Amino acid sequence: LLRIKALHDTVQSQAAELAELNRTLTRRVEAQVAELERLSRLKRFFSPQLAELIVAGGAEDPLKTHRRDVTVVFLDLRGYTAFTETAEPEEVMGVLREYHAEMGTLILAHEGTLERFAGDGMMIFFNDPVPVPNPAERAIRMALAMRDRMEHLAALWRRRGYNLEIGVGIAQGYATIGAIGFEGRWDYGAIGTVTNLAFRLCGEAKPGQILASRRVLTTVEELVEVELVGELALKGFSRPVSTFNLLGLRGA
Known part of the structure; x- marks a missing residue:
């Protein structure tokens, strides 16, 4: 027992x-x-890299304001304003959904950080919140892939009567980066001369052009075929900016 x-x-x-x-x-x-x-949920509002850093909860707060050398890409659609003046709102939203979906896939594939959507405009930067090797090369490869992808989209839209093309600007330099906003609505943003330069270069780009500053090319000049556009007088810059048009990858 x-x-x-x-x-x-x-x-x-x-x-x-x-x-x-x-x-x-x-x-x-x-x-x-x-x-x-x-x-x-976080990945719906932040880049995957930033969302993972927030959840990991490391010693450093990724949302805290900091400085970093980044490569910035601005892109938007040529002909978009004229398109919105004549198209129905539902048509505009349909085009934007297709455009954002195609470009968003390429942003994620190249590990870029999408800073913002503004209608047809997008700003992406590389090397933050997670440092990456060769940020300028990633930016250029992404921009070239976007131009290739846009050929398919533009052909699709032309069949519907829409004449839309892409224009891109790329710059490299230091930016101040961190959380921007207020309690209940935060964005992760970058500000500085480099973001303004990428924006202005994008504004100068003709349909299908990818314009880059000289500093971008210094680290990737053996990778890409370029042509000199010239010294551009850009708003917000006291001196002309040496600008290059990216034609494609060497040997491609």
């Missing part, structure tokens, strides 16, 4: 331990599911 009681006590003890292990495992699974759901 004593042996039976001892065996019974052992079984009960093991059952209690197993129940506690199950409860612990359940709590861990629930916590992991909650973290994944939080990460999924």
